[in-house]
Amino acid sequence: MKSINKAVEIFAHTMRNVLKRNSIRFAAALLVALASFVAAPNAALAAAAQHHDQVPGFYRLKVGDLEVTALFDGTRAFDPHWLNGTNVTMDGVVKALHEDPHMLDVVDSGFLVNTGKQLILVDAGAGTWWGGGALGRLAGSLRSAGYAPEEVDIVLLTHLHSDHVGGLTTQDGKRVFSNADVYVAKAESDFWLSPEIAAKAPKDAQPFFQSAQAIATPYIKAGKWHTFSGSEPIVDGMQLVPLPGHTPGHTGYEFSSKGQKILFLGDIVHVVRVQLQHPEVTAVFDIDQTAAAATRNQLLLKLAGEDVWIAGPHSSVFPPLGRLRKEGSGYSWVPVVFTDRWDER
Numbered sequence: 001m002k003s004i005n006k007a008v009e010i011f012a013h014t015m016r017n018v019l020k021r022n023s024i025r026f027a028a029a030l031l032v033a034l035a036s037f038v039a040a041p042n043a044a045l046a047a048a049a050q051h052h053d054q055v056p057g058f059y060r061l062k063v064g065d066l067e068v069t070a071l072f073d074g075t076r077a078f079d080p081h082w083l084n085g086t087n088v089t090m091d092g093v094v095k096a097l098h099e100d101p102h103m104l105d106v107v108d109s110g111f112l113v114n115t116g117k118q119l120i121l122v123d124a125g126a127g128t129w130w131g132g133g134a135l136g137r138l139a140g141s142l143r144s145a146g147y148a149p150e151e152v153d154i155v156l157l158t159h160l161h162s163d164h165v166g167g168l169t170t171q172d173g174k175r176v177f178s179n180a181d182v183y184v185a186k187a188e189s190d191f192w193l194s195p196e197i198a199a200k201a202p203k204d205a206q207p208f209f210q211s212a213q214a215i216a217t218p219y220i221k222a223g224k225w226h227t228f229s230g231s232e233p234i235v236d237g238m239q240l241v242p243l244p245g246h247t248p249g250h251t252g253y254e255f256s257s258k259g260q261k262i263l264f265l266g267d268i269v270h271v272v273r274v275q276l277q278h279p280e281v282t283a284v285f286d287i288d289q290t291a292a293a294a295t296r297n298q299l300l301l302k303l304a305g306e307d308v309w310i311a312g313p314h315s316s317v318f319p320p321l322g323r324l325r326k327e328g329s330g331y332s333w334v335p336v337v338f339t340d341r342w343d344e345r
């Protein structure tokens with residue numbers, strides 16, 4: 001009996017070892033199979049080149065019967081030293097920048113309005129006149145959107161800083177929008193195109209005068225440079241909205257169609273993530289800092305209570321289209337939701 005038990009014990013021990021070895025073999029085989037299964041797609045991924053191009057830089061929005069197309073010109077960082085605010089506010093900005101170094105990144109954009117009768121461009125981006133290559137994509141974005149610069153009938157300028165007008169003219173003085181009539185406030189044109197004012201301006205501001213003059217000259221020579229000083233009609237369904245402060249003739253353009261409205265407000269806000277919560281913060285580029293802050297305060301309060309689309313060239317996101325809502329002591333930006341059903345909003 002003892003010997004039988006011993007035999008059973010030896011048998012059981014042998015079986016356990018066999019099973020153990022087999023299970024090790026089975027596990028090893030399983031691992032090899034799994035590894036080859038996982039390795040195959042990994043090898044394919046490693047071999048695929050990365051794609052560096054984005055979606056084309058335009059976004060369409062239907063406003064009544066108008067087709068509005070936001071046109072991407074580029075992205076750049078806004079230097080914190082360009083902002084003026086109280087010590088407490090600016091300390092907060094510097095602290096927030098430590099946590100999020102991209103907090104002051106801003107988009108530069110222009111906008112095309114197709115009224116069905118005319119093609120109207122609002123601001124033209126920087127071209128080669130600002131941004132050291134980070135900007136100047138607007139004409140390419142326009143082409144991607146299905147239009148050519150020569151087709152544009154009218155260009156409306158919010159102001160004559162080169163990040164808004166540089167795209168009008170090449171460095172060798174050619175008109176990019178060769179068939180367009182260009183409109184700007186008389187106060188704006190008189191200021192930046194005056195050799196007397198330019199001569200008295202601080203050294204830092206000189207490049208803005210030089211670029212404005214070089215960019216405007218080909219259009220003036222061609223009889224395509226027009227100024228307005230009141231509320232004269234330029235385009236059906238469009239109202240001029242004087243917004244002085246950032247520059248002397250800084251102007252917004254409000255289009256209405258079928259009860260819907262959109263305001264192209266120019267540089268009312270440079271840095272959405274600072275100036276909506278602190279509208280009193282100004283930029284060093286504001287010619288009249290007090291007036292710039294007052295205009296911003298009045299306009300933001302008005303817009304937050306209205307049903308109006310806002311087109312802001314320096315929003316922190318693209319497309320720079322959205323609405324404004326009151327939030328605490330400031331405002332929040334409600335961006336348009338990206339959709340490919342552009343006319344069914």
Ligand SMILES: [Zn+2]
Nearest residue numbers: 161163164267
């Ligand atoms: Zn600007």
